[in-house]
Amino acid sequence: MMELLVLVVILTVVVGVALAVRQHQALPRTLSADDKGFAHVRWHEIQQQLQKGGPAHLRQAVISADNLIDHCLKALGVPGETMGERLKASGGRFSDLDGLWSAHKTRNQIVHEADKELLSFEAKSALDKFERALKDLGAL
Numbered sequence: 001m002m003e004l005l006v007l008v009v010i011l012t013v014v015v016g017v018a019l020a021v022r023q024h025q026a027l028p029r030t031l032s033a034d035d036k037g038f039a040h041v042r043w044h045e046i047q048q049q050l051q052k053g054g055p056a057h058l059r060q061a062v063i064s065a066d067n068l069i070d071h072c073l074k075a076l077g078v079p080g081e082t083m084g085e086r087l088k089a090s091g092g093r094f095s096d097l098d099g100l101w102s103a104h105k106t107r108n109q110i111v112h113e114a115d116k117e118l119l120s121f122e123a124k125s126a127l128d129k130f131e132r133a134l135k136d137l138g139a140l
Contacts, residue, residue: 030138035075039139042068043131050127058123059110065130066107069100072137094136096129103129 031039042064049061066083073086080086083104091097103126109116134140 029076031072031075035072036139039068039072039134042071043134043140046127050123053120055118058118058120062103062107062110062118062123062126062130065127066104068139069104069130069133069137072134072139076137094133096132099129100133102126103133 046061046064046068049057049064070083070086073080073083073090076090078086078090080089087097087101087104094100106118106122106126110118131140
């Protein structure tokens with residue numbers, strides 16, 4: 001009876017590992033040329049928004065950069081229903097995950113808090129963190 005239990009446990013572990021390896025292999029490791037091209041064009045547009053200055057342009061630049069990261073994560077097949085879930089599932093891809101979380105939280109504040117005043121240095125800091133993340137993903 002004990003040998004049967006040990007066999008069941010071993011088989012469960014082997015099947016679990018095989019499924020995990022298969023799922024991991026199914027995810028693309030790099031972005032497609034189309035996704036990279038899209039990211040370059042979008043990043044240029046985001047930089048133009050930042051240069052325009054003004055509260056509305058700064059807000060839009062941060063929101064667009066966050067959306068671009070999310071687009072790349074989806075293109076890479078990172079699982080999750082929300083950007084936050086995708087960040088949790090892909091933390092190992094980023095050299096500054098804490099910084100990326102901080103930038104994402106800035107985005108959430110400006111979207112969900114109507115009275116949130118976004119200062120230019122805050123926008124620039126968030127965009128620097130988004131840029132680092134895009135480089136980590138191979139998008140830039």
